[in-house]
Every structure is written in structure tokens, then in C-alpha cells.
Amino acid sequence: xxxxxxxxxxxxxxxxxxxxxxxxxxxxxxxxxxxxxxxxxxxxxxxxxxxxxxxxxxxxxxxxxxxxxxxxxxxxxxxxxxxxxxxxx
Amino acid sequence: xxxxxxxxxxxxxxxxxxxxxxxxxxxxxxxxxxxxxxxxxxxxxxxxxxxxxxxxxxxxxxxxxxxxxxxxxxxxxxxxxxxxxxxxxxxxxxxxxxxxxxxxxxxxxxxxxxxxxxxxxxxxxxxxxxxxxxxxxxxxxxxxxxxxxxxxxxxxxxxxxxxxxxxxxxxxxxxxxxxxxxxxxxxxxxxxxxxxxxxxxxxxxxxxxxxxxxxxxxxxxxxxxxxxxxxxxxxxxxxxxxxxxxxxxxxxxxxxxxxxxxxxxxxxxxxxxxxxxxxxxxxxxxxxxxxxxxxxxxxxxxxxxxxxxxxxxxxxxxxxxxxxxxxxxxxxxxxxxxxxxxxxxxxxxxxxxxxxxxxxxxxxxxxxxxxxxxxxxxxxxxxxxxxxxxxxxxxxxxxxxxxxxxxxxxxxxxxxxxxxxxxxxxxxxxxxxxxxxxxxxxxxxxxxxxxxxxxxxxxxxxxxxxxxxxxxxxxxxxxxxxxxxxxxxxxxxxxxxxxxxxxxxxxxxxxxxxxxxxxxxxxxxxxxxxxxxx
Numbered sequence: 001x002x003x004x005x006x007x008x009x010x011x012x013x014x015x016x017x018x019x020x021x022x023x024x025x026x027x028x029x030x031x032x033x034x035x036x037x038x039x040x041x042x043x044x045x046x047x048x049x050x051x052x053x054x055x056x057x058x059x060x061x062x063x064x065x066x067x068x069x070x071x072x073x074x075x076x077x078x079x080x081x082x083x084x085x086x087x088x089x
Numbered sequence: 090x091x092x093x094x095x096x097x098x099x100x101x102x103x104x105x106x107x108x109x110x111x112x113x114x115x116x117x118x119x120x121x122x123x124x125x126x127x128x129x130x131x132x133x134x135x136x137x138x139x140x141x142x143x144x145x146x147x148x149x150x151x152x153x154x155x156x157x158x159x160x161x162x163x164x165x166x167x168x169x170x171x172x173x174x175x176x177x178x179x180x181x182x183x184x185x186x187x188x189x190x191x192x193x194x195x196x197x198x199x200x201x202x203x204x205x206x207x208x209x210x211x212x213x214x215x216x217x218x219x220x221x222x223x224x225x226x227x228x229x230x231x232x233x234x235x236x237x238x239x240x241x242x243x244x245x246x247x248x249x250x251x252x253x254x255x256x257x258x259x260x261x262x263x264x265x266x267x268x269x270x271x272x273x274x275x276x277x278x279x280x281x282x283x284x285x286x287x288x289x290x291x292x293x294x295x296x297x298x299x300x301x302x303x304x305x306x307x308x309x310x311x312x313x314x315x316x317x318x319x320x321x322x323x324x325x326x327x328x329x330x331x332x333x334x335x336x337x338x339x340x341x342x343x344x345x346x347x348x349x350x351x352x353x354x355x356x357x358x359x360x361x362x363x364x365x366x367x368x369x370x371x372x373x374x375x376x377x378x379x380x381x382x383x384x385x386x387x388x389x390x391x392x393x394x395x396x397x398x399x400x401x402x403x404x405x406x407x408x409x410x411x412x413x414x415x416x417x418x419x420x421x422x423x424x425x426x427x428x429x430x431x432x433x434x435x436x437x438x439x440x441x442x443x444x445x446x447x448x449x450x451x452x453x454x455x456x457x458x459x460x461x462x463x464x465x466x467x468x469x470x471x472x473x474x475x476x477x478x479x480x481x482x483x484x485x486x487x488x489x490x491x492x493x494x495x496x497x498x499x500x501x502x503x504x505x506x507x508x509x510x511x512x513x514x515x516x517x518x519x520x521x522x523x524x525x526x527x528x529x530x531x532x533x534x535x536x537x538x539x540x541x542x543x544x545x546x547x548x549x550x551x552x553x554x555x556x557x558x559x560x561x562x563x564x565x566x567x568x569x570x571x572x573x574x575x576x577x578x579x580x581x582x583x584x585x586x587x588x589x590x591x592x593x594x595x596x597x598x599x600x601x602x603x604x605x606x607x608x609x610x611x612x613x614x615x616x617x618x619x620x621x622x623x
Contacts, residue, residue, distance in 0.1 A: 006117050021314070022321030033333040035423030037322060041314040042426065045246075045306035049253040056114030056258070057107050079321050 005061050012068045013052035020047045023075040026082045108262055115258040119461040120484075122251050124491045129248045130455035131495055132231035133301075134448050137436055138589070140188040141582035142224035146506050146517075148568045149216050150207055153579035154189035157366060157389075159210035162351040167215055168193040168206040169376070175199075177341075179372040184210045186440070187582065195375075221518035223506040226525070227499065235522075239312055246309020252302030252454075259291055280467040287460035290453045297450040298457070304434035334427065336413075344378040349409045351382065358384040358402040361414055365389070368398050372406055380406035396429035396438050441585065448589075462488050485542035487533070493549030494532025496597070500556040501528045503590065507563045547604045554597035561587035 021044035028036045051068065058064040119126075135142075144150050161181055169176055176195035184191055191210045196203040207216045233241030272288065274281050291298070307314070319330035332338070351370070359365055365386035374380040382405075385398040403412040417424050432438040436447040466481050505524035509517040536545040564587055565571030572591075575584040 006114075006121070009114065018317055022317055025318045025322045030421065030423065032421040032423060033322070034427075035421040037318045037330060037333055038423035038427050040322075041311075041318050042303075042307055042430075044314055044317065045250045045253060045303065045310065048250050049257055052250075052254050053111070053114065053257055053261075056110050059106065059110070083321070083324055 005055065008061050008065065009052040009055035012055050012065060013048045013050075016051035016068050016071050017044045017048035019072045019075040019079065020044070020051075022079050026079060111258050112262045115255055115262055116461075116465055118251050118255045118258070119458065120465055122248065123458040123462045124488060125244075126248055126252065127455050127458040127492050128234070128495060129231065129245055129305075130301075130451060130458065131492075131499075132227060132234075133305075134451040134455065135499060136228045136231035137444050137448055137451065138586065139224045139228040141585050142227070142503075143222065144188065144190075144580075144582040145564070145586040146222045146224055147217055147510070148570065150190060151570060151575075151580050151583055152189055152209075154184060154186050154581075155211065157183045157185065157210075159183055159191040159208065160213050160352055161355050161367075161370060162348075162353075163213045164191050164193050164206075164208045164215075165351055165372070165375075166348075167208070167213065168195055168204075171206065171215065172197075172204055174202045175376070177373075177375050177377065179370075179375045181370040181372075183367055187437075189582075190216065221516045223502050223517070223521045226502065226518050226521050230525075242309050243313065244309075246306050246311075246313075249302045249304070249306025249309055252298065253306065256291075256295070256299050256302060260295070263288065263292075280464070283460050283463045283467060287457065287464055290457055290460065294450050294453045297447075298454050300433065301451070301454060304430050307430050308434055334424075339374050339379050339381045341374050342378040345376055346378040346380075346407050348372075348375070348380060348406050351406070354382060354404045354406070354409060355384060357404070357409075357411075358386065361402050361411075362386050362400055362416075365399055375406070378407060381412065382406040396425075396432050398428060441581065459488065459492055482540065482542075483537075486537045486540065486545070489542050489546050489549065490533030490536030491529075493536070493546055493553070494529045497532055497549055497553040497556065498525045498529035500553050500560060500590070500593075501525065503560045504556055504563055507560075507567050511567045541607055543605055543607050547601050547606060550597045550601035550604070554594045554601065557590045557594035557597060560590040 021040050024040035024043055025037055026040075028039055030036050030039070051071075054067065055061070055064045058067065161183075165179055165181055169179075172195045174197040176197055178196040178198050180194040182188075182192040182194075189210070191208040191213075193206045193208065194203065195206070204218055206218055208214065209216055229235060232245065234244060235241065236244065272285055274285055315330060316327060319325060319327040323329040323333075355367055355370065359367065366389045368385045368387045370382060370384050372380060372382045381403055383401050383403045385401045387399045398417060400414065400416040400418070402414045404410065405412060417428060436444045462484070466484055469481060502521045502525040505521050506517055509520040514520060532549055536542070536549070539545045539548075561572055564583075565574075570580070570583060572584060572587045575581075575587065
């Protein structure tokens with residue numbers, strides 16, 4: 001494993017966790033906003049770990065960034081849609 | 090047929106390559122951050138007993154638990170009169186079996202200045218402020234690593250994520266988890282012993298390690314997590330996100346007004362949720378015309394035996410007007426999880442026996458970092474070449490100095506606490522802190538200077554054992570509260586600290602006796618070289 005891959009796992013994992021966690025903060029199917037916020041927030045460290053592992057297991061770092069980018073793009077678009085008044089809390 | 094076989098071989102090779110990458114990720118996390126992980130985990134074991142150490146360090150605070158009754162009104166007002174500044178946020182905690190004193194925490198939200206006051210629950214007399222001392226110092230080591238706020242806390246939270254990463258990768262790379270539960274090969278090579286210890290400790294404590302990493306990450310990173318949540322769901326409005334979880338805070342009016350009788354409000358609150366007792370009381374805008382008081386309530390006798398409090402009742406703290414009543418167990422899952430995280434991490438929900446179990450499992454979490462590093466080093470020393478030996482030497486010296494030195498520094502901090510009090514110092518944290526870091530740095534220098542990891546480990550463990558055993562002796566001599574006296578008086582918290590230090594001393598002596606003075610391979614090589622050629 002190279003240092004580049006380790007740093008990618010750290011930063012890429014964090015980015016996926018931020019966008020994925022924010023997505024859950026908005027779209028989790030709970031009635032109470034507090035439930036969505038808390039459960040979305042507590043899942044962020046878990047997403048960070050799992051996304052970090054994804055970076056470690058995918059052979060090509062570039063390919064791993066591709067997967068991470070795709071997740072960030074999808075969740076980021078959904079989050080932006082909600083922030084602009086489309087859905088969510 | 091041949092194509093199928095090739096496909097199967099390719100799939101197998103891919104699987105192995107994936108497992109190898111996962112193994113490398115596990116090793117990278119362990120080698121890069123293993124020592125920091127040890128620091129966080131070991132300081133966490135000590136931080137479990139912050140309450141008990143708080144009582145142990147000051148003779149004036151020692152007494153047996155006599156029940157949860159105390160005057161909230163008198164103690165809060167007395168603490169406010171003694172507070173250096175303008176307190177506007179108050180937390181009151183009644184006596185409990187871990188800490189038999191009433192605690193009042195005051196904070197000036199504008200300046201950030203805060204103070205903790207301890208009151209005798211029977212006389213309502215202020216005994217001592219407990220913002221200094223070894224308990225506070227070691228707890229701060231775990232929560233913030235004594236780094237500037239909030240960076241220390243974020244770093245500790247990040248270590249929780251690293252621990253989760255290591256656990257998940259560890260579970261995936263170890264194919265035979267159940268077999269490893271019972272695999273411990275005694276009397277074989279050092280490398281096998283370390284391998285078996287690492288795997289057995291990982292698997293037996295798997296749920297605990299995962300829980301402590303998860304809750305630690307949440308507590309440490311809660312500031313960032315809330316910011317992200319607020320950014321996404323509330324367009325960056327942190328206050329709105331906080332209000333969604335905790336309710337809207339009262340507006341500060343800026344007109345100084347005396348509080349109503351808080352004891353009467355406490356009685357009203359417990360009447361409104363029958364069969365409950367106060368667990369904590371939180372006053373916002375204390376001293377202001379618009380002050381609110383919230384009583385967190387729980388069922389008596391299972392207080393601290395439940396993860397989340399039963400419910401809460403809020404009043405206006407000036408007019409006494411009822412504001413709201415909440416039953417957390419009947420509300421959403423989010424709030425129950427929110428209130429469970431800290432008790433789950435710090436073992437405040439199940440009595441002393443649970444804390445001891447947490448401490449033992451916490452030591453195993455700390456030992457995972459050391460055994461992981463040792464394993465990596467032992468594998469590398471199997472390779473020939475100067476580079477491998479050089480990296481072995483410096484990494485082993487660093488590991489021994491950091492880990493062994495931290496154990497010695499912690500024991501020395503306890504001893505320094507009593508020495509400082511005996512010497513007449515009223516504020517001991519500076520002396521405790523200076524002792525702690527000086528001993529730690531000297532241990533690291535010692536480990537590098539000696540250049541023999543085995544010998545330096547043995548000597549550091551022996552020194553830690555000697556200091557650990559001296560701690561209860563010093564407590565008995567300097568405060569005249571020896572172990573038998575505290576046990577007979579029912580001062581369990583003080584007795585527990587002394588007993589823990591004695592047990593740690595015995596364990597360290599035993600561990601030191603099992604460590605050879607140098608690498609077993611070196612002894613074997615020398616014996617072979619010394620044999621006369623036939």
C-alpha cells in the first residue's frame with residue numbers, strides 16, 4: 001500500500017462520509033427532525049471507516065476515487081436539491 | 090473447461106489480492122497511529138475512574154455515601170456567591186454511589202470561565218473546588234490530549250474512526266475468527282505468542298472495541314458532525330439544528346433577577362413524574378429574568394443503571410411556571426441514542442463492577458496497539474538487512490518509551506498528587522502535569538539511550554510497579570486513610586483507587602518477570618557462537 005492510497009482513504013473516506021451523512025440528515029425516513037439529525041450524524045464515522053476500506057480494497061486508487069466521486073455527486077446533488085427547497089427538513 | 094479453471098484461478102487471485110490490500114490497510118493504520126491509539130485508550134482506562142480519583146486525591150472530600158438528598162437551592166446559591174465571575178449556566182448533580190457529594194458546576198458562557206464546587210450533602214457546606222488535581226488532569230489527557238480546543242478532541246474522535254477501520258479490516262482479514270477465540274499457543278516462539286495474544290484479545294473484546302471506537306468517534310467529532318448536519322438540513326444554521334435536538338434555548342433578557350426556591354421546583358418535578366428522582370438539574374440564563382431550569386429524572390435505585398434518563402421537566406426558574414415535560418423513552422429513537430452515547434462510553438450506567446470490566450477490556454484495547462506493532466516488527470526482523478534492523482531499533486525504542494513511559498508517568502502523577510498536597514500546595518495540577526510529562530519524556534530518552542527494547546521494557550515495568558505500590562502507601566501515610574480504614578468506613582471510591590494501584594503493581598511485577606533481558610534469538614545466537622567448533 002502506498003502513502004497516496006492511505007491519504008486517499010483518509011480524505012476520500014471523509015468526503016464520502018460528509019456528503020453521505022448529510023444525505024441521511026435530510027432523507028432518513030423519520031418523522032422527527034431530531035431523529036434524522038442524530039442518526040445521520042452517528043452514521044458518519046461508520047461511513048468514513050467503510051469508505052476508507054473501499055479505497056484500500058479497490059486496486060486502482062483512481063478507480064476508487066471514481067467510485068467515491070460518483071457517491072459524492074449523487075448525494076451532493078440530492079442535498080443541493082433539498083437545500084434549494086426541494087425536499088428534506 | 091480450461092477457461093473455467095482459469096476464471097476460478099483469476100477469481101481466487103483477485104480475492105487474495107483484495108485481502109492483501111486489506112491487510113496492508115490494517116497494518117498502515119496500526120503502525121502509523123498505533124502509539125497514539127495506545128495513548129488515547131490507556132488514558133481512557135484511567136478516565137473511567139475520574140470520580141473515584143477525585144475523592145481519592147483530596148482528603149476533605151472523602152466520606153461514605155448517605156443518599157441522594159441535598160438542598161439544590163442552598164448549594165446553587167452558595168456556589169454562585171463563591172464563583173469568580175458572572176455565572177449564567179449551572180449544572181447540579183446530586184450525590185450518588187460513585188461520588189457521595191453534591192456537585193455544582195457553574196459557567197460564564199460569555200468568557201468561558203467555569204468552576205466545579207463540591208458540597209457536603211448533609212450540611213450543605215462547600216468542601217472544595219475540584220478543577221485541579223490528578224483526576225482532572227488525566228481525564229483531560231483522554232478527552233483533549235492536553236492540546237488546544239477543539240483540536241485535541243477532534244484528534245481523539247478521529248482515533249475512534251481509526252479504531253473502527255482497524256476492527257472492520259481485522260475481521261475481514263482473519264478468516265477463522267471462531268478458531269482464533271481458543272487459539273493460544275503457550276511455550277512456542279515469541280512471534281506466535283504475540284500473534285495469538287493480538288487475535289485473542291481482538292476477538293474476545295470485539296463488541297467492546299467496536300462500541301468504544303464508535304462512541305468515542307461520536308463524542309470527539311460531535312462538534313463537526315453537528316456542523317455538517319446543520320449545513321445539510323438547516324442551511325448552515327447550527328442553532329436551528331441544536332434546537333431540533335435539545336429544544337429552543339431561552340432568550341437572555343439582561344435583567345438580573347433572583348431565582349425562585351429551587352428545592353420547591355425539584356419537588357414539583359418529581360411529583361409530575363411520580364416514582365422518579367433528580368439525576369441532574371440544568372439552569373440556563375441563571376441570574377437572569379428569563380432563566381429556565383430543566384430536571385432530568387430517573388427511577389430511583391436504577392439511577393445510573395439505565396443508559397438514558399427517564400424524562401425531564403422544565404420550569405421558569407424565576408416565576409416557577411411549568412414549561413414542559415418529556416418522556417425520553419416514549420420519544421423518538423434519536424434522543425434515546427443521543428442520551429446513551431456518553432454513559433455507554435464512560436460506563437456510568439451499571440455500578441463499580443461494570444467500570445472494572447470496562448477497565449479490563451479497555452486495557453485489552455490498549456494492548457492491541459502494542460501487540461500489533463510488535464507483530465509488525467517481529468515479522469520485519471525476520472527479513473535480513475540493515476534497514477529492517479534499523480527500523481526495528483528505533484520503532485521498538487519509541488514504542489517502549491511511549492507506552493512504558495506513559496504507564497510510569499501515570500503512576501508518578503498519582504504519587505505527585507499526594508506529595509504536592511503534603512508539601513502544602515493548594516493547586517496541584519501544575520505539579521502533577523510537570524511530573525507526568527517529565528517522567529514520560531525521560532522514559533522515551535531512556536528507551537532510546539539503552540538501545541535494548543527488552544531490557545528497557547523490563548526496567549520501565551519494574552519502575553511502574555514500584556511507583557504503583559508506593560501510591561497507596563503514600564495515601565495511608567500522608568492522609569492516615571489507609572486501605573483497611575477506607576474499606577471499613579465504606580469509602581469505596583478511595584479504597585478502589587488504592588486497590589487498583591496495588592493490583593496494577595502486582596500485575597506489572599509479574600509482567601516484568603516474564604520479559605527476558607534481551608531478544609531470545611540473540612541469546613540463542615550467542616550460545617551457538619560460544620560452542621567450541623568440533
